[in-house]
Amino acid sequence: MARVVIFSGAGISAESGLSTFRDTGGLWEKYRIEEICQAGCLSWNRENTLAFYDARREQLASVTPNTAHYAIAKLQAKYPNDVAIITQNVDDLFERAGCKDILHLHGFLPRLRCEQCGATHLIGYTKQERTFTCKNCGGSFRPDIVFFGEAAPMYEHLYDAMQDCQFLVIIGSSGNVIDMDHFALHVKVSILNNLEPSDAINERVYTKVLHQKATEAIDEIVEDIERFMQG
Numbered sequence: 001m002a003r004v005v006i007f008s009g010a011g012i013s014a015e016s017g018l019s020t021f022r023d024t025g026g027l028w029e030k031y032r033i034e035e036i037c038q039a040g041c042l043s044w045n046r047e048n049t050l051a052f053y054d055a056r057r058e059q060l061a062s063v064t065p066n067t068a069h070y071a072i073a074k075l076q077a078k079y080p081n082d083v084a085i086i087t088q089n090v091d092d093l094f095e096r097a098g099c100k101d102i103l104h105l106h107g108f109l110p111r112l113r114c115e116q117c118g119a120t121h122l123i124g125y126t127k128q129e130r131t132f133t134c135k136n137c138g139g140s141f142r143p144d145i146v147f148f149g150e151a152a153p154m155y156e157h158l159y160d161a162m163q164d165c166q167f168l169v170i171i172g173s174s175g176n177v178i179d180m181d182h183f184a185l186h187v188k189v190s191i192l193n194n195l196e197p198s199d200a201i202n203e204r205v206y207t208k209v210l211h212q213k214a215t216e217a218i219d220e221i222v223e224d225i226e227r228f229m230q231g
């Protein structure tokens with residue numbers, strides 16, 4: 001298991017042009033969670049929900065990874081067994097930057113999932129074909145996204161991935177959905193990089209706090225990790 005864990009949220013993709021959720025102008029100011037991204041939306045508000053994710057995929061096609069994604073990819077390529085990447089993001093910007101084995105805790109936007117048997121199907125950045133059904137079981141597909149109130153099966157892997165962590169980096173997450181503070185308390189070094197403080201995060205438990213854009217903070221973060229790796 002990796003000694004360095006990089007945990008990210010929407011803030012790392014903000015400078016690529018993808019909106020965050022809770023900042024001013026964020027997605028949850030424009031859309032109501034309970035209409036678009038809550039368990040049950042696919043039953044009572046199916047077309048609007050699918051259209052929301054069609055629009056997210058279309059937007060994803062028009063953006064590119066930023067220097068923070070690339071710097072993390074370079075670091076991981078240098079220490080392949082010692083750098084794990086965990087993200088709450090459903091975009092594929094880490095993958096496009098060259099990162100490997102990313103743990104997507106909240107799903108993956110370019111992918112659909114069969115509502116009946118769970119089989120997945122990559123559609124890239126295209127619209128979800130409404131009549132398209134699963135070739136295994138005939139079930140209907142949904143975006144492979146974890147909605148509020150639904151089980152998040154990848155969460156159990158978060159604990160596995162944190163098992164040997166000694167150096168934790170949080171980039172661009174308000175901490176409203178996943179609390180990482182308790183992990184920060186148990187590692188040797190922890191860095192928090194968010195543009196602004198968040199009510200959901202206790203900054204005092206972190207070794208270092210950087211209130212900067214991810215693309216501005218990433219060089220210092222990488223230098224600190226390099227120093228740690230060289231012991």
Ligand code: APR
Nearest residue numbers: 009010011014020021022088172173174194195196213214
């Ligand atoms: N660089 C670094 N941090 C940034 C930047 C930036 N350029 N821009 C914004 N941030 C920070 C904000 O200060 C904020 O703390 O990113 C954080 C974004 O917080 P949220 O919008 O709440 O995103 P996130 O924590 O990833 O949300 C978690 O909530 O709606 C759900 O499933 C969705 O995965 C998402 C989850």
